[in-house]
Amino acid sequence: MKYLLFIIIYSILWCISVLPFSILYFISDFLYIILYKLVGYRVRTVRANLKLAFPQLNDKERREIEKKFYHHLCDLFMEMVKTLSISEKELNRRFTFSNIELLKEYERKDKSIILMLPHYANWEWVISLGSHIEYKGFGVYKKLSNKYFDKLMRDIRSKFNAELISTRETTNVIRTNQSKGLHGVYLFLSDQTPLLRANLHWEEFMGVEVPVHMGAEALARKLDMNILYLRIDKKERGYYAGSFSEITDNIKMEPKYRPTRMFLDKVEEQVREVPYYYFWTHKRWKYQGRKEEVI
DSSP, rough: HHHHHHHHHHHHHHHHTTTTTHHHHHHHHHEEEEEIIIIOOTTTHHHHHHHHHHHHHHHHHHHHHHHHHHHHHHHHHOOOOOOOOTTTTHHHHHHHEETHHHHHHHHHHOOOOEEEEEEEOOOGGGGGGGGSSSEEEEEEEOSSSSSSHHHHHHHTTTTTTTEEEEOOOOOOHHHHHHHTTTOOEEEETTSSSOOOOOOOEEETTEEEEEOOOOOHHHHHHHTTTTTEOOOEEEETTTEEEEEEEEEEEEEGGGGTTTHHHHHHHHHHHHHOOOOGGGGGSOTTTTTTOOOHHOO
């Protein structure tokens, strides 16, 4: 039954993916009305998140951010579908990198690289990075329970000199690669919320104290890897630009938690500049005020 459902959904998505962008964005506009106006998909979560992140704004100002976010969310969904059939040439035209030379400079340091980025703009199209680098790209992700859709996700995201590895596989894969002398660029979406448990590290994010994932920093320390930040800017509908900045090229000299704090600061800066393209449906602040429960 799961396989039949997969075949049906995959066939529909593939047919949609081959449509030109103009039609995809027409569908996106229609989807916006359904998702936001009629269904109200996670509207309560988005409004609660925006109120926490921007308490200085009034309701009208936050509502404007909300509307633009849902327009972007629908565009993002259609762009994810388009990834099924998009060509390398077309993707490279729509997702560019303004300072790829910094990443290449880090490649010459002869160490593997952790690339930290948030759920902002279109992080799915970062797969185009593999067309521009010598190292192989690895995306760290949470494995799906449905094996067919999990394979589909791997296939989509594994284009252009890239490979997906699950969170449980990450350490072993990196160690194995390094034992063979193979360096890679490992992408971590590091702004997600960890499960609430004892011994979590907490930091302020958008003025609210929250638990944070320490996986990227911990792996960098354990395996002596360098860390870069990838900022993604949405230039216009369907066009994005990525730019790199340094977090550390000597993890052994960094105070504990500093690389993670630097990452959060960079995310905050961009979200405050242009808030519409952050992933506001994610319950990033759901554990606020609960630190004392797990200490």
